[in-house]
Structures are given as structure tokens and as C-alpha cells.
Amino acid sequence: MSLNPPDLRPDLAPKMRLDAPRPGQPTIGMVSLGCPKALVDSERILTRLRAEGYAISPDYGGADAVIVNTCGFLDSAKAESLDAIGEALTENGRVIVTGCLGAEPEYITGAHPRVLAVTGPHQYEQVLDAVHAAVPPSPDPFIDLLPASGVSLTPRHFSYLKISEGCNHRCKFCIIPDMRGRLVSRPAHAIVREAEKLVANGVRELLVISQDTSAYGADIRFAEERGHRAHIDDLARDLGQLGAWVRLHYVYPYPRVRNLIPLMAEGLVLPYLDIPFQHAHPDTLKRMARPSAQTETLAEIAAWREICPDITLRSTFIVGYPGETEAEFQYLLDWMDAAQLDRVGCFQYENVAGARSNDLPGHVPEEVKQERWERFMAKAQAISEAKLAAKVGTRQDVIVDDIDADGIATCRTKADAPEIDGNLFIDEGTEGLAVGDIVTVEVDEAGEYDLWGRLPA
Template identity: 65%
Template sequence: MCAPIMATKIPDAPKIGMVSLGCPKNLVDSERILTKLRSDGYQMSADYAGADVVLVNTCGFLDSAKEESLEAIGEAMAENGRVIVTGCMGDEADVIRAKFPQVLAVTGAHQYEQVVNAVHDASPPIPNAFVDLVPEGGLKLTPRHYSYLKISEGCNHRCSFCIIPSIRGDLVSRRIDAVLREAEKLVAAGTKELLVISQDTSAYGVDTRHEARNWKGREVRAHMTDMARELGQLRTADGIAPWVRLHYVYPYPHVDHVIPLMAEGLLTPYLDIPFQHAAPSVLKAMKRPANEAKVLDRIRKWRSICPDIAIRSSFVVGFPGETEADFQYLLDWLEEAQLDRVGAFRFEPVEGAAANALPGAVPEEVKEERYQRIMEKTAAISAAKLQAKVGRILPVIIDEVGEPDEEDGSIGATARSQADAPEIDGNVFLRDVGEGRKAGDMFDVLIEDADDHDLYGVPA
């Protein structure tokens, strides 16, 4: 008789839990950390109970974000007890350790090597050739059909309300060939929508003097327009052009050159521009370019080139020194600009920001009243612009497919148009999508109705 075959017992790998807070840039950092840990043999845990170590990737942009980060650390400590803190608030290790002296380690923003080493120290990896595999494109915390593509770290601006440069440093751009290689891998792995992010996408490559690299036999500069043109050449395995969406775009003059790429279909006709305000005196206090009149002219020109372009922005109300006249100026500017998507925030002091020392603090009740007025104004603009899309046929991408209706079996889905970035803009709610549809499917729909922020339709 043959000797019995002894099965190889694969050792249990340490498991890592992750809580990721803050902006998409933090989410990309979390994905990179988890990808490295997965390549080192770690498994991922979906809950506190199953994790050997919990990572909390913090946000420290606003005081309210810091409070949320501290609450998340406290919850992880209470539920698990073995916690490593990283991210933007990692620069305030003394604050974290004063409140949670038992945390295992604290590292700063984008300190990938340090946080991975901290995990190794807390729960050493168990090397195993059978399980040390990472999926193509790395691990993702977003759905498979869309991915964030971070092109740089840091920022050269010194806006008076912002502490990002003190946390993440000055602009450091990635090599253009590295960016394009990552984008190509993401699309090959199933990404249908690339969301380009950074602190200042328009400034990409300024720090490297727009250094050129060889890419597929040609020289390509580290420059926003070159990058956008190359991303527009990508195709999925089915030969479909993925959507390429630009976020955090400052309105520098060269932004004008990406609008024709949108008109040609190489880029998604969408720009996320952080205007923050319109009144010249407030922009000056914020230490931002005060050229709001010229911007209105450029927006009109962009729309003449690409009529379907959607422009989203965010604005701060109640900034120190903002008068009623300044706020009314902003409302009038918005009426003329007719931005498609707008987010507003009440000014909030951030420890370390120069704006905290400015005179003319706006009372909280005035901030709230102005916030309500700007949201009412922008909701009315949005409603009118969306109503104008009723009856049109628009391309969408599905984010989620619902269950069949118990009575008639019809299936609905939540999708987005090209004017909608995931999790921050509106949705297109679909009826009767039929069987077989799945997240990531792209097709045309007939728009049947609209409200203040969302569209409703049916497959065309």
C-alpha cells in the first residue's frame, strides 16, 4: 500500500482591520498600506473581533475631523485594544498618546514604510509561498469598477485656512510613467472610471520641471495636459474608454487646454475646482487668487467648447471678515456661474491655521444663516439644470443593482452620469434595468424625471 499523503497545513496568517477616514487621498493611502501588508502574507478582517491589529488612518484637516479620528481610535481601542494610528493626525502623536496611551504606534501621513514596520512589530508576518499573493492592481477599498489615481502628494499653496502643507509638505509629483502604468493596471483589473486626485492636480509636475519620461516609445511630460491626453487613450478589455475624472483642479491658464479633450471624448466632461469664495476681499484674506471675474469668462468659454461640461466646487461661508456684502457677492457670482454641483461649509478654525488670528470672526448663528441661504441658492440652480436634462439620453455607470420587486419582478439600479462623481454628487436612479446588469456596466439611459440633486430614468 502507498503511504497516505500528508496534507500541508497552511498556518493562519495574522489579520489586519482598517478604519479609513477623511478624503479620497487618505483612501488611496489605505489601499497602498493594505496592498503591501497583503503581499507580506497578512489577511484582512472585516470586523474588530477577527483582527490581530487594527489600523486607523486618521484625518486632521478640521477640528471636527480630528474629533472624529479620536472617536474612531477610541472605538478601535475599546473593541480590539491593539491599535496602530496613521494618517494626517499622526503628526499630533502627543495628543493621541495623551488620550490613548496604549496605542501600539503612531505614524504620520503617507509614511507607508513606517506603518508597515509597526504592523510587523506588533504582529509579525508568517511567510508562506501558498498564500502570499496580491491581486493585479493591488487591494482596493472602492468598488471594482472605479479607482482613485493619486498623482502627487503635498501642496505649494499657503491658504490661510489650511494646514495641509504642514501635514503633507510641499508638492511632490509622481513620475508620469509610474502614474500611467498604475492607471493601465487598474483598467486591466476591471476599473471603468479613474478619478484623478491630488492636493493640486493643475500643479502636477511643477516640482520636477515637468520632467519627461519614455512611455510606449514616446516622450511624455509630467504635466496635467499630457497626463490627461494619455489617460484618454486607455481602453478596457472590451475596448471601452474608461471615464477619466479630474478632481482638485485649480483654474490655472493651462486648464483651458484640457477642455477640448473633453469635447473629443478623451476625458469625462467634469471639473472639480475648489473656488472657496468669490468676493475679492475674502479671497485675499484666504490667500487665494482673486480673479473671479476672469474665471466667469473662462467658464463661459469652456461651455462653448464643451456644452456638457459639469463643474463642481466647494465654498466656505462665515470666513473671518466676511461681510453681508461679501456673501451677497458670492450668491450673485453663483447665479452667474451656474455651477452644476456645489458643496458649502461653515468656516471652522483649525489649530495651526493662519486664519484663526484674522479679525472679524463671524458669529455662529450668522454662519448658519448664510449656509442655509447658499444651499437654497445652489439647490435651485441644480434643480433647473437637472430638469433641462429630462428627455435626453445620457450615458451612465451602475454602482448598485437592486433586488427584483416582489410584485412584478422589476429590477432597479443606482447609477451615475458623467456629471456625478461617486459619493459626493448626485445619482441616476433607474427602473426596469432587466436581469444580468451589474455594478460597472455602462450604457445609455433615457432621463424621465429630476429633483434638486438626482435624475430618474430607464435604459434607452
Template identity: 65%
Template sequence: MTLGAKIPMCAPIMATKIPEAPKVGMVSLGCPKALVDSERILTKLRSDGYQMSADYAGADVVLVNTCGFLDSAKEESLEAIGEAIAENGRVIVTGCMGNEAELIRAKFPQVLAVTGAHQYEAVVNAVHEASPPIPNAFVDLVPEGGLKLTPRHYSYLKISEGCNHRCSFCIIPSLRGDLASRRIDAVLREAEKLVHAGTKELLIISQDTSAYGVDTRHEARQWKGREVRAHMTDLARELGQLRTAEGTPPWVRLHYVYPYPHVDHVIPLMADGLLTPYLDIPFQHAAPSILKAMRRPANEAKVLDRIRKWRDICPDIAIRSSFVVGFPGETEADFDYLLQWLDEAQLDRVGAFRFEPVEGAAANDLPGAVPEEVKEERYQRIMERTAAISAARLQAKVGRVLPVIIDEVGEADEDGSIGATARSQADAPEIDGNVFLRDVGEGLAPGSILNVLIEDADEHDLYGVPSV
């Protein structure tokens, strides 16, 4: 520019108006595997430019991820669909009950679309059609690790879909298909991203975690310069190498573990502190005749021996399971056998269910239906027996110092004391017990892991104070 030249005035700056993205609401029902499906769907929609709505009124479309495993779960799903239609009107149904599209459409002809379990592309396309996305290059839409429906400090990691078992009471294979394992490198990459994003506890889920990789002949992939097989033992070993930002191993909790022989090989990893000493094993029953009718392995005596060996290797291992009472043909002798087995097994956490016919399940045709009042009486007895076992095992922890993970921190009371709700390594979120703490320090946040002195216990929970 020459001296004395006239400097041009700047053109006015026009503000860029970012178009408002359509909003999606989500109602997620059923098991943690369905929750992971919901997270994946929402992550994809967020990457496509959608916002998330916390209520019906603010949503342009509402997704209902249904459960269809039991008739009671189907009723809950239908109620949720009806509520979403009444509150919003624009509803897309997905999930396990999506296999019964005719039933859903007959009851709710207003639904915009119905898709089945883990049909991510179909449900996303349905949302696109119902409320087209508005691309936006100005906003970073997806956080590292994707969108989560759980607190930041714990995450579910799904390693496979479907199941190869044909249990007589179950319709999972017809809902979700046969076993389909994810690539081992993809699973480990997701686990690493979750931990880097702040996850302190990984909950490994599938329909059958022990069978991981069977369908791919345990195909090996390169990971961190070495070959790793799609196999439960390789997966467990590699997950044990993960480290949080603080340099500590995250808690890694194994769910839905069938007691195959190779499960023995993960117990030493628990003893070494690389895996959380916790196994969730779906035993379902113990009486040989009932296990046979359920089409499940009838090796309950051998399992008791293995549990003893697991506890010899890792004394702090916690074992949880669930059992069905009132299965067709279950006699009083069968039920007493189950109670005696539980007395020997001394499982840490137990859930029980009254047998409920599921449309399409082979068990519905079995003879010897158990009257409802007998089911209820047996349910009450098994819950009473397992509560007594739980109380005794928790009482044995009084006076010990245990690591816990913080889920929630309360407000200071009139004396300035702050309490918190936590979990020990024996407690998975939402299904097991809690550790209730007193006199925690200021600044404690969810996800913190600290040692606490256990002062008291009841049938399901522990009570303690941070260890000095």
C-alpha cells in the same frame, strides 16, 4: 525496471499545513487621498502575508487612518481610535492626525504606534512589530492592481502628495508637506493596471492636480515609445488613450483642479470624449476681499469668462466646487457677492462649509470673526440658492439620453421589475448625485455603462430607464 521486480509502495503524502496569517483591520477616515493611502498600506501588508479582517474581533491589529484637517474631523478620528481600542485593544494610528502624536498618546496611551500621513514604510514596520508576518510561498496574495477599498469598477489615482499653496485656512502643507509629484510613467503604469483589472472609472486626485509636475520641472519620461512630460495636459492626453477590455475609453474624472490657464487645454479632450466632461475646482469664495484674506487668486470675473468658453467648447461639461461661508471678515456684502457670482456661474454641483478654525492655520488670527448664528444663516441661504440652480440644470436634462455607470443593482420586486442606482458623467461617487433607474434588464452588473432616457429630476438626482 526488470520484469518481475518488486514495485515499492509509495510513501504516504503528507498534507502541507499552511500557517494562518495574522489579520489586519482598517478604519479609513477623511478624503479620497487618505483612502488611496489606506489601499497602498493594505496592498503592501497583503504582499507581506497578512490577511484582512472585516471586523474588530477577527483582527490581530487594527489600523486607524485619521483625518486632521478640521477640529470636527479630529474629533471623529479620536472617536474612531477610542472605538478601536475598546473593541480590539491593539491599535496603530496613522494619517494626517499622526502629526499630533502627543495628543493621541495622552488620550490613548494604549496605542501601539503613531505615524504621519503617507508614511507607508513606517506604518507597515509598526504592523510587523506588533504582529510579525508569516511568509507563505503557496498563496498568490495580491490581485492585479492591488487591494482596493472602493468597488471594482472605479478607482482613485493619486498623482502627487502635498501642496505649494499657503491658503490661510489650510494646514495641508504642514500635514503632508510641499508638492511632491509622482513620475509620469509610474502614474500611467498604475492607471493601465487598474483599467486592465476592471476599473471603468478613474478619479484623478491630489491636493492640486493643475500643479502636477511643477516640482520636477515637468520632467519627461519614456512611455509607449514616446516622451511624456509630468504635466497635467500630457497626463490628461495619455489617460484619454486608455481602453477597457471592451475597447472603450474608461471614464477619467479630474478632481482638485485649480483654474490655471493650461486647464483650458483639457476641455477639447472632454469635447472629443477622451476625458469625462467634469471638473472639480475648489473656488472657496468669489468676493475679492475674502479671496485675498484666504490667500487665493482673486480673479473671479476672469473665471466666469473662462467657464463660458469651456461650455462653448464642451456644452455638457459639469463643474463642481465647494465654498466657505463665515470666513473671518466676511460681510453681508461679501456674501451677497458670492450668491450673485453663483447665479452667473451656474455651477452644476456645489458643497458649502461653515468656516471652522483649524489649529495652526493663519486665518485663526484674522479680525472680524463671524458669529456662529450668522454662519449658519448664510450656510442655509447658500445651500438653498445652489439647490435651486442644481434643480434647474437637472430639469434641463429630462428627455435626453445620457450614458450612466451602474453602482448597484437591486432585487426584483413582486412584479419582476429590477431597479438600479447609477451615476451620470456629471456625478462623482459619494459626493454628487445619482441616477435612479427602473426596469433594468437581468444580468446587469456594477460597472456596466449604458445609455438611459432621463424621465424626471429633483434638486440633486435624476430618474430614468434604459434607452431602447
């Protein structure tokens, strides 16, 4: 069943970073699976718990109970979630389950009847009620002070900024709308205020996430409140005024996306678009019930690059979708040659319980899916390698993510999002660098997905 193990799934959030608790506090552990949107949910839950005096344990042994925030995007992700719940039960014994898979409580309790409670996605109050029942709070107002920035599960210098919940699309392979509901946009002024607080507390990069970033504000008629309009164009411009890198994820290729590109050319927003194309052949897209056809996408990409030549395009694709013929797959490969996307991830199609695509005719044999995945990734790798080779000799602004004991700095360029894209490594002269610094680097070597560089003399 596990066709797409975690290391092949390009939708995963960075690993959590937790500090050890002080002695004497009630402690809660957290296992956060799945995408960055789920990681933001985990941060919100832990922020509320910290405000009530709970400590956050980085391991099972130090926790009075463990919350497992699950993923239900694919059946392989569901299996991973069940495994994580089982591990938490074995290592700790007191487990509360939340997240996308929590929308199917019988599925969870059928496999793990000993869990203390099951709640659905972004049901924060129910999670807190379950924690209170399992581990009563014991706040000390003189000690348990919550930082203004809340609890962050990512490094201090970057943060995810979730602008909406849910999705109005009905793609046949996806059950996210069934689990997370229809689009619900946050007020723009609340998003900007959160971003201001993050930047004031040291965040250098804001990663804008939602299920459909392009549709932000449509459900509230692009309302304007307190000087901020709930439209992605206005929101991107507002965020771009804060002095941090702003990176846009999950942007559907609607024609109005063209309005964002001048902001990238101006330097207000990073020249980076994460667009879930999923496929290129019109018939495949029709069977997927994708919200926008790809027939004009190559022209749109050309228009974006005309406005902002430095733009980086990343995307994810599905190979082996029901009914995909060899001709349709070859069309996708040819489209990749024409589109020349910079960063690409790929899933092999798999059935997900409740998805309408399960009932489509023409399911592709597993060995064909694997063979097509290998051909697709070989194509994507060759494009990536050529594009990175062209950067040798250029100067790139990078953000420093880590500096190891040997002084090797792991960085990212403006073309790289955390975890899902490549890195730029500096292996000498890093004595004056600190995590979170943004510096200019001369690129002197390139690989298939990564770069190496040095600080200018």
C-alpha cells in the same frame, strides 16, 4: 466644536469595501477616514500588508490589530478621528494610528495613550514596522498571492489615481501643506503604468486626485521620461487613450486649465471639472490667501462652456470666513447665480489648530454662519434642480454602481463623481445589467440632486 459633521463635508471618500480573511492568517483591520487621497494611502498600506501574508479583516473582532488612517483637515475631522481611535481601542484594543492627524502625535497620545504607534501621512514604511511589531507576519507563498491590481477599497469598476503629494499653496485656512509637505509629483510614466494595470483588471473609471491637480509636474519641471511628460495636459491625454472614463478632481482655476477643455470636447476626458473655488468676493479671497483671484473666473467659465457645452462644474465653498460681511456673502450668492455651477458643496468656516486664519479679526458668530450656510445651500439646490430638470428627455451614458435585491440600479452619469455628487436610478428592466456596465439611459424624471431613467426599448 463639530460644526461640520461628516454628512456636511463634501471631501469624503467612499466607504471601504473589505473581503473576509481566510482562517489562520494574521489579520489587520483598517479604518480609513477623510478624503480619497487618504483612501489611496490606505490601499497602498493594505497592498503591502497583503503581499506579506496578512489578511484584511472587515471588522474589529476578526483583527489582531487595527490601523486608523486619520483626517486632520478640520477640527471637527480631528474630533471624528479621535472618536474612531477610541472606538477601535474599545472594540479591539490594539491600534496603530497613521494619516494626517499623525503629524501631531502628542495630540493623539494625549487623548489615547494606549495606542501602539503613531505615524504621519504617507509614511508607509513606519506603518509596516508598527504592524510587524504588533502582529508578526506569517506569509504562505503558496496561498497568499497578491492580485496584480493590489488591494482596492473601492468597487472594482472605479479607482482613484493619485498623481502627486503635498501642496505649495499657503491658504490661511488650511494646514494640509504643514501635514503633507510641498508638492511632490509622481513620474508620468509610473502613473500611466498604474492606470494601464487598473484598466486591465476591470476598472472602467479613473478618478485623478491630488492636492493641486493643475500644478502636476511643476516641481519636476514637467520632466519627460519613457515617452510620458509630467504635465497635466499630457497626462490627461495619455490617460484618455486607455478606454476608461477619466475624471479630474481638485483642479485650481489657473488660465492653463483652458487647455484641458478641448480634451473633454473630444471625449478623451470626462466633461467634468472639480474646482475648489472656496469663495467669490475678491476681499474674502485675499484674506484666504487663495492662489488665484476669482475676478476673471466667470469669463473663464464662459470660455470653457463655449468649447465644451456639456461640461459639468463642481466646487466647494466656505461661508462665514473671518471678516465675511453680509455684502461679501451676497456677492457670493450673486456670483452663484451668474456661474450656475452644477454640483456644489459647502463648509461652515471653523478654526483649525495651526491655521493662520484663526488670528484674523472679525470672526463670524455661529448663528450667522448657519444662516448663511442655509441660504447658500438653498441657492445651490435651486440651481441643481433646474439643471437636472433640463436633462429630462435626454439620453445619458451612465456607469452602474450597484443593483439591489429589488433590481433597482444605482448609476452615475458623466456629471457625477462617487459619493459626492448625485445618482441616476433605474427601477425596472435591469435584469441584463451588471455592476460596472456603462449603458445609455433615457432620463424621465429629475429631483433636487438625482435623476431617474429607463433603458431604451
